[in-house]
Amino acid sequence: MTDASLFYTGLGLDRATERRRDAGWISSLLSAQGARVVPIWRTQNLMSEGESGPRAGFLSVADAIALGASPSDMALLGNGADGPVFAYDVSAVEDPAAVPALASAGRFSDLRGFGPLLPRPEATLLAYARGLAWWHSRHLFCGVCGAPTVSADAGHVRHCTRESCGTHHFPRTDPAVIMLVHDGDRALLGRQSRFPPGMYSTLAGFVEPGESLEEAVAREVREEAGVEVGEIRYVASQPWPFPSSVMLGFTAKALTTELRVDPEELEDARWFTRDEILSSEGDGSFRLPRPDSIARFLVEGWLRSGG
Incomplete structure (x- = not known):
């Protein structure tokens, strides 16, 4: 049994595994009040400065779309009392500090440096987003046939686009x-x-x-x-x-x-x-x-x- 006192455990969100293929439901979450996006930039997480120390940084769904995100680019992390949370990789941005939506939300830093200072649910959420984004970045092509892959199931599967292959790739731990x-x-x-x-x-x-x-x-x-x-x-x-x-x-x-x-x-x-x-x-x-x-x-x- 996982101990609740361990960092990076206790997500506190419903991962909604059984509904990830429901495109209509995912769309409703993206437009839900309180929907937030955890951005990841080149394995770094967004950190904002709170009065009592660092806090997790978030974007609105509108900000993520303005940065070029499509619904299939955003991975559902889970749904909670404060609304749904998605992850989006902004690594294509050359300099986050030059993008107002990102610069105003905080700065990117290695989670291993500031994670222990965060409230534990936030540290858990950022670690989850980081791991999922890293997996996507390493599986852009099918390991079976070499064809491009696309994200599916709200960001928790990648499908090979070659019809004769069609392999499903799942996040690896x-x-x-x-x-x-x-x-x-x-x-x-x-x-x-x-x-x-x-x-x-x-x-x-x-x-x-x-x-x-x-x-x-x-x-x-x-x-x-x-x-x-x-x-x-x-x-x-x-x-x-x-x-x-x-x-x-x-x-x-x-x-x-x-x-x-x-x-x-x-x-x-x-x-x-x-x-x-x-x-x-x-x-x-x-x-x-x-x-x-x-x-x-x-x-x-x-x-x-x-x-």
């Missing part, structure tokens, strides 16, 4: 396991060279074809750190559309503790006690993963567990 490995008193954390200075995180990796989630956990820990694990337990999941993953969180009990770090995977890996983490976090020598990540959620859960 790549499953990745992420795990807090512990021996009871210590947690195993590693760092990659691309991490900020001092940051250590939980181990993670993608699930391979023909592999169960538990097998992927054990394999990734063995490959990256040389540790064998057991008592693999599912904790929670988190969408991570940066660009197209879902993180499946686990805890695992270490059966061995000697580290054999794969230098191609990790720059370093260490065992940390709770006291080491709590006493050094914030002093510059050590930092936990980013606060909107399931890695941070897993570490903090282990710190609270006390054993």
Whole structure:
């Protein structure tokens, strides 16, 4: 069960999956009072400045149409109490700051930088829009025959336009396991060279074809750190559309503790006690993963567990 405290979960909208093919209904949503559009520009989201910090930026449907959007260009994210919400990719615009409708609504920025500062429902909405827009941008042509594809089902399917092919392409989400490995008193954390200075995180990796989630956990820990694990337990999941993953969180009990770090995977890996983490976090020598990540959620859960 997904934990409500995880960032990028809890959309709060009806995705209306069963009505996405109803063109008349979609048209009525586009003209509904309160309909809003989440614009995405080259994987960046629109951010406005509120009195208490950043907020999600939106366009009206009229503004999106003025920018060149047709109904088929706008993907339905969902319908809620405040009205329907759509996503629209404005990447064809060379300079958003030079377009009044966009410039007056905010500025574009990487969601990974300001997402943790947003109200969580807004962060979830922007992440969803970003992931869907990225998928569309990577599937403009059929992977089977190479013909152009067109958006359908309110932006949740792309159809191959070649009659002899006609393949339907659906948004892709790549499953990745992420795990807090512990021996009871210590947690195993590693760092990659691309991490900020001092940051250590939980181990993670993608699930391979023909592999169960538990097998992927054990394999990734063995490959990256040389540790064998057991008592693999599912904790929670988190969408991570940066660009197209879902993180499946686990805890695992270490059966061995000697580290054999794969230098191609990790720059370093260490065992940390709770006291080491709590006493050094914030002093510059050590930092936990980013606060909107399931890695941070897993570490903090282990710190609270006390054993």
